[in-house]
Amino acid sequence: MLHLSKAINWFEIIKRGLLAALFLLILSFPVYGDSGLEITSIEGGFDGVHKVNGWVPFVITVKNYGEDFTGDIQVISDSYGYEFKSAYSMPFNVAKGGEKQVTIVAPVNRTRASVDVQIIQNNKVIKEQKYYFKKSLNPNTLFIGVLTDDASGLRYLSGGDFSSQNMPIQSEMAALNEKTFPSNEKVLENFNILLINNFDMSTLSSEKKELLVQWVEKGGLLVVGTGPNSKKVLNALPEELKMVDVAPTVELSSFLAFEDYTGKEMTSGGVRMPVSMLNVKKGSILLQQEDIPLITSTQFGKGFVSFFAFDAGLEPFSSWDAGNQAVWQKLVYSTIAPYFRGDELNSKIEYSFYHAMNNALRYIPSIETPSLILLILIIGSFIIIVGPVNYLVLKKRDKREWSWITIPAIVLVFSIGMYIVGFGTRFSTAVASIVSIIEYKDDSKSIDVSAHTGLFNPKRGTVRIKTSKDVDVDFTANPYTSYYYGGPQEERDKKIISKFILGDQPEVEFYDKGIWDFSSFIMKKKVAFSDSIDNSVVISNNVLKGSIKNNTGFKIEDAFIVMGNSFAKIGDIERAQTIEIDQPLENVYNGNNDYYGLMNKIFGQDVYQPVIARDDKSRLNQQRRLIFEYYSMTNRLNTSSTSTPILFGWNDADLQFDVIVNEKDVKKYYQNMIVIPMDLNFVKGETVQLPYGFLKGTVEYTEGNASANADIYNPGAVSIEGVGNAVFKFNIPSQIKVEAFTLNWHSMDMKMQGNFKLLLYNFAKDQWEEMTSFYHVDNSIVSEYISRQNEIRVMFNVESEAASGVPSKGFHGWINCPDIELEGVIR
Structure with a gap:
């Protein structure tokens, strides 16, 4: 009996073991949810590398093993300040048995970062997967994007030392091709330098080429390598960036110019360097050997375009120990270094001064209130009617006991009247303060208008904002947008405060907003004009002379011209009016780059009065000063050696930017700053005096x-x-x-x-x-x-x-x- 019991026990053990093995075998097969969706891959950043505080592309591939699916896909990342999270979402559909790849761009603000990728349907998470980056780069990293067909000879670009005594700065390179080259402006801003070397530019889309040109204009350094591969690089390079013509290559056997330039010996082992003969059409030569230009530099907007007469990835340059990096250091120091301070090279520099624009957007004109006489008449009438008139009428009719009915009735009638009078003095819909910067360019009949927008909503809860399809909108541009949530820390770590809906017509949803909470964003669109701008001035004995024709289509109010640290007030210029100017320049000098002294002279110092003491005119003056401060401070990083006279002016014209909040139009208040660069003419024989700052x-x-x-x-x-x-x-x-x-x-x-x-x-x-x-x-x-x-x-x-x-x-x-x-x- 004992043996039988033991046999049964062994049988149970074996049976349970087999069941467990079968269970584990079943678990080893893929299991899909009801949707049948599987996130098969996520590629983040540049081969798993991202720059902290930069915008990152996420390429997500989804396979559908179930029925046709329609929903949304989103990336969840930390919001500004890391306290909460934001969703970056786009509509998503995939057919039964199909596979689809989507790209979502989102900011990543942490080191050792990760994000959550979610597929959503009917506000329910259907599938979720976490992605971890391989490497996080310090914001101060000099990030070099290399557009090339062969990056093997360019690895020396990583690990370069560009430090100062106050800030360690290392370089890091990322290899790019026609597919991975960013198609998004914010992603491209991660890079401080772009190198095009041994790459067929005809494979790059026209949209990406246009983005490249804009990136340089905003302050980037573009380096173009030529040498034996010059034709495939230059043939399809955007015309705006072609600062040189290239003749057939020659070979260098002596490298004295390189050695003198860097102070480092180049041992080539007998290898000759093929170099192109550069005919420099524009810019200066930084390095040449005899009559052969080797490195050129040309300022383009706020950035620079530099040409190498050689291929930066070929011998003997690519293996020149420490020397090749020294060449890059000299190039950086002679171009972008005067305003390079880590990640502030790119447009994030604007964030350092966005507080001025942030404050300007909070200006809303006072609402016209009922006249004092009308209020006195209403109150006086109420006192007379509710008192003597009511008493006399009831006494005459011998119905004084009805006063408990007539007095409330009179109060109700006057209350309704007061509500009707006062209704026009309140906001019943959302209000938008729009500050537009209309910056003209030479010989251009259309311009990109940037409209910074501050929104105030009179209701609490979810705020959903969208614009019209002709507007390019950035809902994430303001780093000062604040958010408060008083919940416990574990809830704050998971709480999603905003959802950015990407696509052809971007939208944003802000959750749990309070009454009159402030939100801001930037809208951009092209505006066409009937005539290009053509104005010029001359300086003679510190007097500004010339003519200004206002063909902007707007009246220009309170215009003034700034030249360096000097200015001249012009006044109003009517639409289509031409005025002659003959104004002495007023110089402001209290030290190097004294922008605040200049602003005090132009706008006065009444901005320091208590807010309660300011009328609409002084408050408008304060707003304009803040707008000018933002523009001038963010544009003073231009390293151009010669200033340009600039005409500034104002108006409040409606530029037809549509803003829709919770499916309703908003009340809009415009303040537009007009910026017109002017030509400085030189008249032979005239005496000229260039003031400080010019x-x-x-x-x-x-x-x-x-x-x-x-x-x-x-x-x-x-x-x-x-x-x-x-x-x-x-x-x-x-x-x-x-x-x-x-x-x-x-x-x-x-x-x-x-x-x-x-x-x-x-x-x-x-x-x-x-x-x-x-x-x-x-x-x-x-x-x-x-x-x-x-x-x-x-x-x-x-x-x-x-x-x-x-x-x-x-x-x-x-x-x-x-x-x-x-x-x-x-x-």
């Missing part, structure tokens, strides 16, 4: 512990820690024969510390000469300090190392380029 100095080179790594409030500045030199230069228009100039070197750091010398280069004697911080050179000796290229050079020189705790030795701080005031005669 000619902008640039960093030519640095030595020792000095580095061109600018403070965003002082573009073009140099950081020095101890011993080092910073050389600045001024490029003077070739039409001007200089008769005298004054240098004013103003820096708070210079006043506080340092053992340094200020030097001016004497081209006639080929030597540096000491100067003071305020230094005037008159007509008798001025020619000695002007180069054949019409340049002036100055140096900030520090020779003594700093002792610990002794600020008088050495130097530690930021040095700005001096300001220059110049007099001359037009040749």
Whole structure:
């Protein structure tokens, strides 16, 4: 009996084991939910790499093993500030048995980041999968996108050192092709540099080429490698970017120019370097050997286009240990370095000054209230009727006991009347404050208008915003949009506060918004005009002369012209009116790049009055100052060596930007800033005086512990820690024969510390000469300090190392380029 019991026990054990094995076997097969959908792959960023605070493409592939599916697919990522999450969603459908690939772009704000990918139907999560990035790049990384058919010889671009004394900056490269090259402006902004090398540009779509041009205009550095593969690179390069013509290649066997340029020896092992003969149509030559240009540079908008006469991925350049990176360092320092500070190279620099626009958007004009006389008449009538009149009428009819009926009735009638009178003074729908920047370009009959929009909704709950199809809208542009949720931390970690619906007509949903909560976004669209802008001015004896024709289609109010740190007020210009100007320039100089002093002169300082003391006119003036501050501060990073006269003006015309909130139109208030660049004409024989701020100095080179790594409030500045030199230069228009100039070197750091010398280069004697911080050179000796290229050079020189705790030795701080005031005669 005991043996039988043991046999039964063993049988049970074996049976349970077989059942468990069968269960595990079943689990090993794919199991799909009711939808039959499977997320088969997710590709994030650039081969799994992303830049923190950058926008990232997610390529998602979905297989459908079930019936036809229609719903949404979305990426869930951290919102600005990391406290909550936002969904980036788009409509999604896939046929039975089909496979579909979609691309969603979303911001990623964390290191060691991950996102959730969800498929949604009827507000229910059907399928969800998490994606983890392979690598997160610091926002200060110099990110180089390489458009190439062969990236094997360009790996040296990763790991380059572009650090300053104050900020470590390393380079990282990402290989791109015609498919992975970004088709989204925000994604392309991840890159500080783009290199096109050994790539057939005819395979890149026209839309992506247009995006490339815009990226350079906004401040990027485009480098084009030529050499033996020049034809396939240049033949389909956008015409705007073709700064050179290319002749057949020759071979270099000597590399002295490269070695002198970098200070590093190039050992080629007998390998010759094929180089193209570049005919430079536009720009300057940074490096040449004998009569062969090797590296060129041309400013394009706020960015630069540089051409290499060689293929950057071929021997002997690709294996030149430390030398190839040194070439790139010199190129960066001579182009984008004056305003390069990590991720602030791209348009995120605007975020540093968005507070000004953020405040401007909160301006809503006062609503017209009923007149005081009308209110006095209504209140007086009420007192008389509810009192004496009511009493006398009831007394005459001997019905004084009815007063408990007549008094409430009179109160009700007057209350209804007061409500009707006051109804027009309240907002019953959402209100939009729209600040449009209308920036004209030369010879253009259509422009892109940017409309920054602040929205206030009078109801709490979900706010759904959309615009018309002709508008390109960015609902994520404002980093200052705030959100408050007082729930427990575990709920906050999961809470989705907004949903951005991507597609042909983007929409956004903000959840749990309070009454009159502020939301903002940017709209853009093209506006056509009947005539292009053609205005010009001349400067003679510090007087601005010229003509302005207003063919914008709008009245221009309170116009003024800015040139460097000087301005002239023009006044109103009616539509289609031509006015002649003859205005003295008012100069503002309290130090280098004194934008705030300039704004105080133009707009006054009444902005500092208490808000309650301001009327509509002063509040409008404050709004305009904030708009001008935002524009001028975000555009001062342009490293152009010569300023351009710019006409600014205002109007409140309706630009027909449709804004729909919860399926209803909103009340819109416009304030438009008109920006028109003007030509500066030079009349032969005329005397010209260029004021402070008009000619902008640039960093030519640095030595020792000095580095061109600018403070965003002082573009073009140099950081020095101890011993080092910073050389600045001024490029003077070739039409001007200089008769005298004054240098004013103003820096708070210079006043506080340092053992340094200020030097001016004497081209006639080929030597540096000491100067003071305020230094005037008159007509008798001025020619000695002007180069054949019409340049002036100055140096900030520090020779003594700093002792610990002794600020008088050495130097530690930021040095700005001096300001220059110049007099001359037009040749």
